[in-house]
Amino acid sequence: MKFDNEQLLKYIGACTSPYHTVDTSLQMLLDSGFTELSLDDEWQLDSGSYVVNVFGTTLFAFHIGKKPEATLRIASAHTDFPAIRVKPNPVTTVKGYTKLNVEMYGGLIENTWLDRPLGAAGTVVLKGDNAFDVDSVLVDTKRPIAIVPNLAIHMNRSVNDGVKLNRQKEMLPIMMMASQQDDNGERGFVDNRNPSLFPDTKAQYDEWSTFLADEVDCDPSEILSYEMTLYPAEQGCVLGIESDFISAPRLDNLTSCFGVLSGIIQARKHNANGVRCAILFDNEEVGSRTKQGGAGMLLPNLIKRLYDALGYSNQEMDSFISKGFMISSDVAHGLHPNYPEKNDITNIPILNKGLALKIACSQSYAGDARAIAIVKGLCEEAGAAYQIYVNRSDVPGGSTVGSISSAMLPMRTIDVGLPLLAMHSARELMGANDQEQLNRLMNHFLGGK
Known part of the structure; x- marks a missing residue:
């Protein structure tokens, strides 16, 4: 066979x-x-x-x-x-673009992660009855939710000569446009949660906490921690004229x-x-x-x-x-x-x-x-x-x-x-x-x- x-x-x-x-x-x-x-x-x-x-x-x-x-x-x-991992308190905004603060896990080839649709997967840990009684829930978005866009060649004429990326500055993915801005273009909090799903919750949470809560179907206040990996959302494939290779x-x-x-x-x-x-x-x-x-x-x-x-x-x-x-x-x-x-x-x-x-x-x-x-x-x-x-x-x-x-x-x-x-x-x-x-x-x- x-x-x-x-x-x-x-x-x-x-x-x-x-x-x-x-x-x-x-x-x-x-x-x-x-x-x-x-x-x-x-x-x-x-x-x-x-x-x-x-x-x-x-x-x-x-x-x-x-x-x-x-x-x-x-x-x-x-x-x-090797992958991109989401840090705690990850949301940061520049002129209306909402980004994720991330760190690199392992020795990844950084530039290959640029311009790729990224999904998110991992575990979210929720409150239990006491400090040792917590519940872990697996999460996989199964869809792209973020991307690290390249800088246009017109703004970096030497890009094809090789570019060293700064992990803290140039590897941060964008995940959405902020819904509300202050006078400087920085994000002001907007609660995007479904009010019918969380009618009694008064606390304010950032977009990432709200996103995870929606994925898990819980209130953001129940989330204690997470380990989330950003992964390339494109599926693997067999390729080549004679189907000689697998790219994945x-x-x-x-x-x-x-x-x-x-x-x-x-x-x-x-x-x-x-x-x-x-x-x-x-x-x-x-x-x-x-x-x-x-x-x-x-x-x-x-x-x-x-x-x-x-x-x-x-x-x-x-x-x-x-x-x-x-x-x-x-x-x-x-x-x-x-x-x-x-x-x-x-x-x-x-x-x-x-x-x-x-x-x-x-x-x-x-x-x-x-x-x-x-x-x-x-x-x-x-x-x-x-x-x-x-x-x-x-x-x-x-x-x-x-x-x-x-x-x-x-x-x-x-x-x-x-x-x-x-x-x-x-x-x-x-x-x-x-x-x-x-x-x-x-x-x-x-x-x-």
Whole structure:
């Protein structure tokens, strides 16, 4: 059966913030027969498939076969992506234009976000009965609500020579025209709420609070906080005369999440032996040092909790870990035909030639000779095309969560990922044939013997 890239694009379209990535992924696993667990509860485990929502933006799923001691295999990816995040108290107005005060999340290519219709997605936290009893609600506008307009070339004649954007001044999106102005053209408050919906509310709120309240269907006074991501509202697409490419936002790293989910679903479908785990971390793009990130104690604690619930001792668990294997999946740099000199001279990933095994003697990518050999064998067994990626010796590349995770949980680990062009752009480009190769590897690794 030919691989259906439309399912990948549908997944990317739904995953407009880390919260929505976890929510969408969780629903996929529940629909596939997984049982949801809570971090708050004591776990009673037996053979079966389970999933845990970790703080809303990280997901841990695992399958326990008939012989849990047989193998430990873990696949990881990350739910976050470079984006624009809305600050608290974000509304500011210049001469009647209402703008949002924002900050940049991760290493985004700033100019690619100009002139793009932007939607908003994330979570809004509402008052409860007491300070610890609050309610989180997911929000996705599913429509563009803001834009960062470019400056006309007539006002910046050197724009095509390259422009450095000031994040605090030139990256602020406009979202509306102010309905009322003072003598200086600055905004005076206008309550745009539907009076029939909030008849008894006297307080004054800015346009952003009113907008969020309308999205959630609550009074603005109920909103305590939020985490909102602005995302490119245009959908991904297959393109090229021969449909060779996929252009979409958030390919880094939703392609990996999609592959990892496919693998853990296969583990349940084939009732794979041993313990097979999938973890989708948050905060990789900002260093991973968070409670829900790969540089914290989350993964080691979850693995210990799993084996504790199955009745194994710490020594037995340490033995399982030492014999285990982990694949960390994050995207790689494909050769750019306009800049071929940017790649290594002998290890050159090409779009549509398969997934990349990412190797670095600095250990910015995890791996050793044995791990590389193992994953090559897995690819060959799975019929998954693969390539080797190494950075140019004079051009340091990025890093990912693989080395961090293997330091926190000492087991053999390898970094892999799909080659992309325009990584960290508002829209990235991948080969239309490559997702299938990653899925084949993950299906075999997590779902095979």
